[in-house]
Amino acid sequence: MFRAIALAPIALVAAAPLAAAPAPLDQVSQHLRAVTSMTANFTQTDRTGKALTGTLSLKRPGKVRFQYQPGVPLLIVGDGSRLTMIDYSVKQVSSWPVGGSPLGVLLDPSKDLTRFAKVVPGAPDELLVEARDPKHPEFGVTTLAFQRNAGAPAGLSLQGWITRDAQGNRSSVMLTNQRFNVPVSDGTFRWRDPRPRGRTG
Template sequence: MRFPLAAVALAAPVLLAAAPAPSPDLAAVQASLKGVQTMTADFTQTDARGQVLTGTLQLKKPGKIRFQYQKGVPLLVVGDGHALTMIDYSVKQVSRWPIGSTPLALLIDPDKDVTRYARIAPSGSPDTVLLAGQDAKHREYGSITVAFQRSASAPGGLSLEGWTVLDAQNNRTTVRLTNPRFNVPIDDSAFRWTDPRPAGRH
């Protein structure tokens, strides 16, 4: 099954050879990302085939994230601080990737310096800031474009609105967030999961 960050994933991603000099908005994005230690939100995910799924998001730095899909969807995506894991309970399949080899590292790795590998992309609206990034040394990891809305009450004055991931096979997945809540308590138990594989096959 195709990984749903290309199953978990507000503008076309931009592939970057090198990042330009930091702009004021880029510095603001960096401040916003560093200012978010935890976050919860509802999400709507649309994949390359137009399939739409909904669910809830929980994020906790460093490296923890959980996409809990709507009732009846047997998928779960969890980052436990070390690896990003996709669990498909319908076929009892588990796939894992190092956190740093996924575009979502930009959101959940507090040590990432976005000014080194990302740039501000045209948004068409003064209230929307788009951050487009890709690791130039590892284009196989794909690219990500993250959308922020200017908001005085959000960390760094920018509220995370969603993102689009383009994977190595050019499969695009878009995630839109609603009802975000920043820096709220989230227990580490939220980032545990039940392994569906038979004993001895882990």
């Protein structure tokens, strides 16, 4: 689902020594550390094929906001410590530690990828990384898709991810119009609690 983009050939000076290319997981780690913020448009598709669109704002460490299209009463916000899903239609709030979410690898660049991630086969210009927490199989498996892009941080551009939960249900997020290291206000990660005053548990 992630379309490869052909890259222009890079001219090499014959007499210059060639630097060794970093290992794929090292390159992903370099990318994650180099990207302090990002904005993008997203399309989220669930296991039934239903698609929702919206905008993504990310600021490391731990902050993310999925703002869905008008008319969708859902909001997902990570405030640096917890990832919270708010359903305004039923006034329900659910949250869990950022590190325990399938997106933990994206939100915390200090993680040692070799402990829970591996490279899997993909298109020539893609780098696919499959991440899972062996201590928490209930989180399922998340496969991150990066496009090789010499103009992006550490030569990679995040294209999206596919998540398969413990029951085998599959959902995907595809990104477009990615912008790296742009100003993102901390106020982006605030949200309105729909629950009656005094009921926050």
